[in-house]
Amino acid sequence: MENKTRVDQLNRFLFIINPIAGERDKGTFVKLIDRESLHYGWQYQIYNTTGKEDAENIKGISEAFDPDVVFAVGGDGTVNMVAELLDGTGKILGIIPAGSGNGLAKDLKIPHNNMEAAFEALLHGQIQEIDTLRANEHFFMHLADIGFNAHIVKLFSRSNSRGLTTYIKFVLKEFYKYSTHYYRVDTDNGSFRGKAFMITVANSNQFGSNLTINPDGNWADGKFEIIIIKRFPKKQAFMVFWRLLTKRIKFSPYCIILKCTQARVICAKRRTLQYDGEIAKKVRAVDFNINHRNLKIIVP
Numbered sequence: 001m002e003n004k005t006r007v008d009q010l011n012r013f014l015f016i017i018n019p020i021a022g023e024r025d026k027g028t029f030v031k032l033i034d035r036e037s038l039h040y041g042w043q044y045q046i047y048n049t050t051g052k053e054d055a056e057n058i059k060g061i062s063e064a065f066d067p068d069v070v071f072a073v074g075g076d077g078t079v080n081m082v083a084e085l086l087d088g089t090g091k092i093l094g095i096i097p098a099g100s101g102n103g104l105a106k107d108l109k110i111p112h113n114n115m116e117a118a119f120e121a122l123l124h125g126q127i128q129e130i131d132t133l134r135a136n137e138h139f140f141m142h143l144a145d146i147g148f149n150a151h152i153v154k155l156f157s158r159s160n161s162r163g164l165t166t167y168i169k170f171v172l173k174e175f176y177k178y179s180t181h182y183y184r185v186d187t188d189n190g191s192f193r194g195k196a197f198m199i200t201v202a203n204s205n206q207f208g209s210n211l212t213i214n215p216d217g218n219w220a221d222g223k224f225e226i227i228i229i230k231r232f233p234k235k236q237a238f239m240v241f242w243r244l245l246t247k248r249i250k251f252s253p254y255c256i257i258l259k260c261t262q263a264r265v266i267c268a269k270r271r272t273l274q275y276d277g278e279i280a281k282k283v284r285a286v287d288f289n290i291n292h293r294n295l296k297i298i299v300p
Helices: 027-040 054-065 076-086 105-109 115-123 147-158 164-177 234-245
Strands: 013-016 043-048 069-073 092-097 126-135 137-138 144-147 181-187 188-200 224-230 255-260 262-271 274-275 283-299
Touching: 013 027, 013 054, 013 076, 013 115, 027 043, 027 115, 043 054, 043 076, 054 076, 076 092, 076 105, 076 137, 076 283, 115 147, 126 181, 137 274, 144 262, 144 283, 147 164, 147 181, 147 188, 147 255, 147 274, 181 224, 181 255, 188 255, 188 262, 224 262, 224 283, 255 262
Parallel strands: 013 043, 013 069, 069 092, 092 283
Antiparallel strands: 126 137, 126 283, 144 188, 144 274, 181 188, 181 262, 188 224, 224 255, 262 283
C-alpha cells in the first residue's frame, strides 16, 4: 500500500548517523541536511551512535522530538536497530546506506555508493508498508540464516577490514573446509529433513554481495521464503554460485524454497544465527514469524 504523502512535505526529521559506518566521512552529508532544511523549511535533529545504549537514547529523543521520518545513516546493523524501534509505531523509516553490505537498500533500489544521492532520491520517494520478521526474539527485515553464510558473516563481523573484497576472501578461505550439517525445517507450507550447506530466511531478494538468494521475494506480501541450499558436491560450487549471480538459484537441483508465514528450524548441533548482518548466540532451534506490513519505509 502506498501513502500519497510526499516526503519533502513532511516537517520533522530525525537522523541516526553511525559515524564510523563504511569508513566514510559524514560531514558533507550533514551539510546537505542543513541546506535542505533551510530550503524546505523543516526541522531536524541528529544523533550520532556510539555503540553504548543507542537504542534507549534514540527512543528518548524520538519521543521528545516526535519526528515524521527517522533516517538511519549507516550499515545493516544501524538500519536494523532503527527499524526495530519504529516497527508498528506508524513512524516512517528512511535508509541512507553507508555500510559494507546494504542488502535491503539494494533491494529497495536506494543508491548505495552516494549518501547525498540516496537522500535526494528518498526526499522525492514514496512511502510503502513492508513486512517485518522475528527469529526467536530477534527482529529483522531482510535476511536471516544459519549455515555457511552465517559462518562467514560471523568471521566478517570480527574482522578489522570491511567491504566486499574482505567478504569474498573469507568465502574462498572457508568454503572447502566447511562441513554441511543436518537440519529439520517445519513450516505451514512444507518441510525438509537432511543435510544443508545453508538455510536462509528471506523477506527480500539478495545478499549485500549482490548474489540473489530469493528471486521471487516480495517484502510486502505477508509471506517469507526459506531457501535451503542442500549439500552439493564441491565440484558444483561454481554452478551454484553462477545461479546465485544470475538470479536463477531456484532452478538448481540443490535448492528448495518454501514460501510460508511461520517456520521452525532445528539444528542437530548448535549453530550460528545471523539476522540482517547481526550475530546471535548459537542456537539449536529458531522460530520464524512475520508481521504483515508492520513498518512504513521510503522507497525511491
